[in-house]
Amino acid sequence: MSRQIFQLKVTLSxxxxxxxRRVLVPGGYTLDRLHRVFQLALGWQNYHLHSFDVDGVQYGEPDPDGELIVRDELEHRLDAVLGKGTRFRYVYDFGDWWEHEVTVEDIFGADPDERYPVCVVGERACPPEDCGGPFGYRTMLAALADPAHPEHDSTRRWLGRPFDPEEFDPHRASTLLRRLC
Incomplete structure (x- = not known):
C-alpha cells in the first residue's frame, strides 16, 4: 500500500x-512536523508559539505551567485527525495573531518519484515577523508603497532588507521543505 499524501491549502486570514500555499504532506507526519512545513512553506521564522484547532480541539506544544490546555502535537498524526474536506485553523504568534485557514483538498497515494513534503504553488510573500499582525502589515505595506509616507524611511530601516509583497518562489520553499525529510 502506498503512503497517503495530504494536499493542503493554507491561506493567511x-x-x-x-x-x-498549497503543500503536499505525508499523512504519517505528526502535527509538530506539519507546523514546521507551514513555517518553511509560508516563510515564517519559527520565533513564536503556535496552535492548531481541528473541530474545536486544540493541539500544540504542551504548556508546562498548564495555562494553555492543548493536546500534544507530537502525539497526533495528520491521518488520525484530518480527513478529505477537513477545514481547520493554524495560529502562529499569539501576539500578532497570524491565523491561517487550512483545507484538506485531497488525499492520494504518494508518487514514488516525488520527495515529500513539497510546496506546489502559492502566491505572495509572507509578512515579516513582528510587523503587528494583519493591521500592522497593512500599515507597513502602505508606508513602503509611498515614499512620501511619514513612516516610509523608518519602515525600510526596520525591515533591513528589500521586501516585495508579491514575491514567492514555490521551488525555494520546496527546497527548504526537503530538509525535513
Whole structure:
C-alpha cells in the first residue's frame, strides 16, 4: 500500500490580496512536523508559539505551567485527525495573531518519484515577523508603497532588507521543505 499524501491549502486570514500555499504532506507526519512545513512553506521564522484547532480541539506544544490546555502535537498524526474536506485553523504568534485557514483538498497515494513534503504553488510573500499582525502589515505595506509616507524611511530601516509583497518562489520553499525529510 502506498503512503497517503495530504494536499493542503493554507491561506493567511485577514490579509488582502491573499497569501497562500498549497503543500503536499505525508499523512504519517505528526502535527509538530506539519507546523514546521507551514513555517518553511509560508516563510515564517519559527520565533513564536503556535496552535492548531481541528473541530474545536486544540493541539500544540504542551504548556508546562498548564495555562494553555492543548493536546500534544507530537502525539497526533495528520491521518488520525484530518480527513478529505477537513477545514481547520493554524495560529502562529499569539501576539500578532497570524491565523491561517487550512483545507484538506485531497488525499492520494504518494508518487514514488516525488520527495515529500513539497510546496506546489502559492502566491505572495509572507509578512515579516513582528510587523503587528494583519493591521500592522497593512500599515507597513502602505508606508513602503509611498515614499512620501511619514513612516516610509523608518519602515525600510526596520525591515533591513528589500521586501516585495508579491514575491514567492514555490521551488525555494520546496527546497527548504526537503530538509525535513
Amino acid at each position: 485577514d490579509v488582502t490580496p491573499p497569501v497562500w
